Amino acid sequence: MWILLALLLQTNPHTSPQDLERGERLYRFNCARCHGLAGEGGRGPNLADGDFYHGDTDEALFGNVRDGIAGTEMPSSFLTPASVWQMVAFVRSLNQASVADTISGDPGRGRALFRGEGGCLQCHRVDHEGGFAGPNLSTIASRRSSAYLRASLLDPDEDVGQKFWTVRVAEKRSGATTTGFLRNEDRHTILLLDLDGALRAFGKEELSSIEVDRRSTMQSFEGLFEASEVEDLVAYLATLRKASAE
């Protein structure tokens, strides 16, 4: 039965040392920007810890690299099947030992800071609690490395997703202004999630100005918190993971 099942699953036909070498090169130019040079993660999830949330068979990895993953930031690729397999082979060769993603803080203290002094829930959600003016952090550690999270706390403007660019519009007739997050835009309309949590659509001809601010609305924690407290926050955030696929 198990043998039959194994035969049915597509396994990687490109796993020679040459394939791995080529896979690494392809990975460096196509994947590393988000997933890190050693698979440690960054803007994208860690690929070295063995957790693959969208299927961990070779076949699933192949499909995810080729077609992307719907509902995530993972794009599809325009690659030959051989190249995709070689990248899968390289990703398989990564392991946590090669990744220096050390966490020195205390998650318990971090949780207390997060919910207390840090005021993080004003804007972020964890599970079913919190605000909407920042990314939902319920499973953030499955998508971002701790190094990335640390960098975001210290320099929030460094990488702000388009969904969190703030837009301020002023209406011609009333002069009323609305600030919110950009949800959609075309020649005629602009759609926002405003700071009160309402979805608002504006006709551009009714607006006297549209200002887009690509900076984060979060202030830096540098100097605001002790370095050790920042580490505690990182340690707490690193616990916010999806349940493993297994």
Next chain:
Amino acid sequence: MKKTLVLCLLCASQALGQVTHERLLAADDEPGSWLTYSGNYSGWRFSGLDQINRGNAHRLQLKWVHQTRNPQIETTPLVVDGVMYITEPPNDVAALDPETGRVFWRYRRSLPSGVRTCCGRVNRGLAMFGETLYLGTLDAYLVALDAKTGDVVWEVEVADHEKAYAITGAPLSVKDMIITGIAGGEYGLRGFLDAYDAKTGERRWRFYTVPGPGEPGNDSWAGDSWKTGGAPTWVTGSYDPDSNLILWGTGNPAPDWNGDARAGDNLYSDSAIALDADTGELKWHFQFVPHDVHDWDAVQVPILVDDDFEGQSRKLVYWAHRGGFYYVLDRATGRFLFGTPFAKQTWADGLTERGRPIRKDAIDPTEEGVLLWPGVQGATNWYSPSYSPVTGLFYLTAWENQGFYRKDEAEYVEGEFFLGGIPEMEVAEEPGYAAVRALDPKTGEKVWDFELVGKPWSGVMSTAANVVFAGSYEGYFYALDGETGEELWRVYLGGAGLGGLGGAAMSTAPITFLSNGKQFVTMSSGNGVFTFALADP
């Protein structure tokens, strides 16, 4: 007495349903129909109809919607003698009542599992000759269908789909022949253009867009690279009856982004080719980008115009190419007359006297990636341009954008992608913008722009009443003033494309026709074919 009457009625219907070569030559004289992909042989996508004008276009309203099983509709409908014929993705055909949208018949093609398409299972339309419709298929067949019933009259295999040959473009009916191109430039096939006997399906000629050994131009390919040279012909061309020339654009050489193994100019990729319609013999060619390593196909519809140029009466070809330059060519000889950028480009310092691009340094793709304007999908692409003899303007959808060109190794495996690169189609945080753009075709200067947020992916049509119809990526359908670009009317049709490359809601170009004496306009978005007419005042 009764018997005679019945017979005569039959005679009349027979005569009506015939699309003859003469009728196609005089397509401009019956603007109530839409007889061929671009409306006429000259590739204008222009209509002589003028009921919908700048004063009343705001009264356009929906007549009907026809929905298909799948996105993404790229069809240009034909409207002939009171019937509309469309293709539906992936490869079906339907005959509709143009007044109501109701279906007379549907042809469904079952496709084998081995079909490969780089960029979506799509089809751009039909050709018609006599009482027969002609469909190119994703498994690389040419199929003749009875226009009255949808029954198959004949079908012939154009090429082997297992080697990734496919047909996505609309065929072109010329004399008693059906001309079809081929898609698959991303798979390292050897491109060609074919002519088939409209009655029997017998192949009359084939012109390989990559010359074989001993043929002129073969020496523009190093070693055996010609065998996998690409240069497909996936967008419908034009026909010049005076010189009996078929003018067609060719696609990129393969592999797309790595030219190491194909040193040389790589003729006749990225070119305008002019073939004798009877023999398929090459009369001239003009290559827009010799040795292309950026995937800048010349798959635009050639626009043929007779006009004065620099004081001389001339037969011209107007061409806005994917690489960002606009060209005027002499139609008799293919000689380059004039060229200038129509969109931002950062890869050439201009064109030589012969029209060859003067390349800047360090523009070839590298492993790390090279950032250039235009982006990988070009300053324009396959979506139809339009020429209006009334305003004398050339209309197109342009894209001001940049992209990363990344090189990769390229190993040919039959039937698989042969790309030689992993491009980043666009820079997500700096997406640039699209525009419906009017050019003075004699100078290439921009006359007006109707700017859109984001990307383009649909073509344009102009009419005798100086109305330009166009669409946007997300699915707005517009009527614009052809002289100024002012918006006259719009409607949001929305929908979704296939995702991936292209992937627009609106991925086709408009047509117009008469139904019961009234002007209708048809545009597709998502999986809907939408038809509009003026509301009563």
